[in-house]
Amino acid sequence: MTKLYHIQISHYFKSPPEMELFSILERLLPIKFIFGEQGLIEAEGAIFIEGRDKYSANIYSLSLPPPTNSEHKSRQIETLVEFADDPEVPFPFRGRKLSTKLVKAGAVLSLQNNEKVLATCEQGPIWTVYEIDDVKHYKSALPLPPISVERNFNDVFNGECFLEILVFLQFIRAISTDTVYENAPLRASFIIDDPNLHWSRYGFVDYRAIVAQAQKENYHVSFATIPLDTWFTHAPTADIFRKNSQQLSLLIHGNNHAKEELALNYSDQMRKALLIQAIKRIERLEKKANLRVCRVMVPPHGACSNKMLAELPKFGFESACISTGSLRAHNQNEPWTKTLGFFPSEIIESCPVLPRWGLTGNVENTLLVAAYLGQPLILRGHHQDLKNGGEVFNEYAKFINGLGNVIWSNMTDLSRLNYLWRMEGTKCRVKPLGRSISLVRPSEATEVIIESPNGIDDCEWQVATVDGFVRKIMPNEHLVLSGEMGSKIFIERHAVPQSPSVTAENKPTGATLILRRLLTEVRDRLLVS
Numbered sequence: 398m399t400k401l402y403h404i405q406i407s408h409y410f411k412s413p414p415e416m417e418l419f420s421i422l423e424r425l426l427p428i429k430f431i432f433g434e435q436g437l438i439e440a441e442g443a444i445f446i447e448g449r450d451k452y453s454a455n456i457y458s459l460s461l462p463p464p465t466n467s468e469h470k471s472r473q474i475e476t477l478v479e480f481a482d483d484p485e486v487p488f489p490f491r492g493r494k495l496s497t498k499l500v501k502a503g504a505v506l507s508l509q510n511n512e513k514v515l516a517t518c519e520q521g522p523i524w525t526v527y528e529i530d531d532v533k534h535y536k537s538a539l540p541l542p543p544i545s546v547e548r549n550f551n552d553v554f555n556g557e558c559f560l561e562i563l564v565f566l567q568f569i570r571a572i573s574t575d576t577v578y579e580n581a582p583l584r585a586s587f588i589i590d591d592p593n594l595h596w597s598r599y600g601f602v603d604y605r606a607i608v609a610q611a612q613k614e615n616y617h618v619s620f621a622t623i624p625l626d627t628w629f630t631h632a633p634t635a636d637i638f639r640k641n642s643q644q645l646s647l648l649i650h651g652n653n654h655a656k657e658e659l660a661l662n663y664s665d666q667m668r669k670a671l672l673i674q675a676i677k678r679i680e681r682l683e684k685k686a687n688l689r690v691c692r693v694m695v696p697p698h699g700a701c702s703n704k705m706l707a708e709l710p711k712f713g714f715e716s717a718c719i720s721t722g723s724l725r726a727h728n729q730n731e732p733w734t735k736t737l738g739f740f741p742s743e744i745i746e747s748c749p750v751l752p753r754w755g756l757t758g759n760v761e762n763t764l765l766v767a768a769y770l771g772q773p774l775i776l777r778g779h780h781q782d783l784k785n786g787g788e789v790f791n792e793y794a795k796f797i798n799g800l801g802n803v804i805w806s807n808m809t810d811l812s813r814l815n816y817l818w819r820m821e822g823t824k825c826r827v828k829p830l831g832r833s834i835s836l837v838r839p840s841e842a843t844e845v846i847i848e849s850p851n852g853i854d855d856c857e858w859q860v861a862t863v864d865g866f867v868r869k870i871m872p873n874e875h876l877v878l879s880g881e882m883g884s885k886i887f888i889e890r891h892a893v894p895q896s897p898s899v900t901a902e903n904k905p906t907g908a909t910l911i912l913r914r915l916l917t918e919v920r921d922r923l924l925v926s
């Protein structure tokens with residue numbers, strides 16, 4: 398069990414917008430807020446308003462301005478922020494200058510003698526820390542963003558605005574430093590929805606040109622292809638994919654590409670029949686093209702119900718890839734939508750869901766926030782985004798590769814790199830955020846312990862290494878690792894439910910849907926001429 402950290406908090410923050418935020422944070426982190434007078438004794442940290450609250454200098458603290466007390470979205474101002482090149486500033490923000498929206502950019506902090514500045518805006522310092530007798534005291538000039546009951550974590554921590562919450566999260570990390578999880582390696586892919594293997598080009602997509610650019614700039618592009626389109630495969634195009642699997646790969650985009658087809662209110666049998674048809678069509682492509690298509694589902698228009706997500710793993714899908722906004726829009730009444738946007742992948746109905754982002758808005762900040770949270774860096778576009786010859790991918794690939802060593806790969810590999818880990822002496826505790834992961838073994842690890850993530854029931858996990866070692870272990874069981882086991886450890890949830898026997902065949906796709914898809918393809922292809 399991870400230790401629970403208590404944080405004493407000023408009763409000035411006890412209004413609904415803050416309470417909503419604290420309730421979300423308590424669900425995401427091993428923390429419990431205690432309001433004011435309830436008890437100071439056991440708290441490991443305190444959040445207070447300078448001049449209004451008393452606080453103990455013996456525990457870590459964070460001083461904040463008074464809350465804005467507005468349920469309405471306060472006016473945010475685009476502000477240039479410079480982060481210090483200091484270990485207190487987390488990766489990937491350390492030493493970086495960027496522009497972001499702040500609720501209140503005017504007020505700044507006045508510095509004391511031994512205070513270190515962690516972030517400044519044009520007007521002066523907005524985030525600082527000082528240390529007395531090994532106890533850290535943080536100060537922020539940024540009020541907590543108000544959050545009404547309809548909003549979620551992603552609304553206050555995203556590429557457009559994040560700094561107020563970053564300060565808060567870093568304070569919690571400082572308190573809980575002994576049990577903080579590390580992120581999996583940086584990993585990335587671009588995804589383009591809709592192209593197929595009917596020809597070596599699709600609209601503005603030219604597979605050969607993409608291979609050349611991706612080799613030059615070091616990136617990978619995954620194409621979400623529509624199962625309905627697999628009636629024909631152009632052999633030379635399949636060759637391009639087969640010979641360049643480092644740069645190009647395929648994943649699955651719905652079944653017929655019908656409107657909201659994975660979010661409709663189906664019977665159980667209909668849902669299963671739809672997925673069986675999609676898989677059969679993809680297997681037809683795999684056979685003709687001699688290619689493996691990643692069992693990762695990108696729902697058309699991001700529309701996918703939680704019932705459909707629950708079915709995907711039973712049909713061999715490793716994960717789904719859906720933007721946080723779409724996931725929430727199509728599952729509005731589900732309680733899990735409140736905390737979306739924090740974990741490297743969300744586990745919904747036992748199905749891992751990887752995030753992805755569009756090419757609009759503050760994309761660089763979106764990537765930085767994702768890298769901070771240990772999320773895969775997945776940007777998605779359509780063939781029209783390549784009308785200037787793929788410049789947009791080259792540019793973002795340079796930015797992503799500038800963050801450090803990045804694994805660019807297909808969506809199966811990316812799904813298997815979703816996990817959190819931490820060392821406890823020489824024991825490596827790992828929390829898989831998928832059904833199957835490929836752990837990069839920390840060199841000092843002599844034992845591995847698996848922690849079941851929320852959303853996956855306690856179950857046996859199978860641990861295997863390249864030298865042929867295989868063992869099944871239960872969560873919290875210690876597994877001793879030998880030196881010969883190599884640097885990669887494959888961890889898979891044991892006894893993955895098998896595809897249930899389904900007698901119902903999906904009805905043949907109607908002529909209207911086939912025609913609609915053909916016309917869309919013709920439109921996409923003609924657009925370039």
Ligand SMILES: [Zn+2]
Pocket residue numbers: 590591650654697698
């Ligand atoms: Zn599409």
